[in-house]
Amino acid sequence: MRFFDSKGSGGSCVRATLAVIGAPVEIIEIENQESETQKDWFLAINPRGEVPTLVLDDGSVLTESAATLLCLANMHPEADIAPALSSSAHFQMIRWLNFAAVNLYEGYLRRDFPEHYTTGDPEPVRAATRDHLDRHWEVMNEISSTGPWFMGRQFSVLDIYLWMLVQWEADDEHMRKHFPRIANIAQKVKTLPAIKPVHEYHFGSLT
Structure with a gap:
């Protein structure tokens, strides 16, 4: 590959x-x-x-x-990074992965590149994303398992995806205060031995 x-x-x-x-x-x-x-x-x-x-x-x-x-x-x-194929848990993982992609990934693109979404003043587009992101993070936070991972005991690619999005948020205090379950998942993901070097390449040192 x-x-x-x-x-x-x-x-x-x-x-x-x-x-x-x-x-x-x-x-x-x-x-x-x-x-x-x-x-x-x-x-x-x-x-x-x-x-x-x-x-x-x-x-x-x-x-x-x-x-x-x-x-x-x-x-x-x-x-073993996804629930078993054809299981209800697998379908739910797909559901919430797509939810995050459509609402959160796209939301950060609008925040960071608002000029791509309007022919006028980009600032209102950027300003509107805070409420948009918070509303959808709230849904993810409430629906997530109490741990250790979003799907419960099963670590999955959804946890990896959420780790990335939390790095794009770039406000750890905001995430910990308002969406603690998601913040906790992201913290655990970035310290996994296989992922730590990737985190450091993309987002800098853990310290």
Whole structure:
């Protein structure tokens, strides 16, 4: 496999999942995402010109971080990073992974790149995201298990995805005060031996 990644991007959760699985993969780090991903060589791989992009051994291409996590979990059942296929718990994991992708991932994009969502003043777009993010974090916090992971005893790719989103929030105090279950999950994920180096590459030292 070949994996195209960039610091701070949605590639963090995919790279972390690859690390947990321990699958052989060539990692290509894109330092200037806006420039390099628009070049012809990259557009030939992913016409959207975005990371993360994962090229599987058969040459097929996976994009969209949440979808890629689900594919990796299904490709590597031995890694035990998802509830059993066709189980109710698996369906719920898919449900909440998609909920987070649609409402939280997209919310952080609107916060950080509001100019992409309007032809007018971007500041009202940015300002509106605080309430949007909090409302959807509240849902995730309330529905999550009391622990140790979102799905209860089963560690899953959903926990890895939430870890990434909490790093994008970048306000640990806000998360701990208002969404303690989610903050606790993210704290545990980033200290896992396989994920710690990924965290440090994407988001800096744990200390």
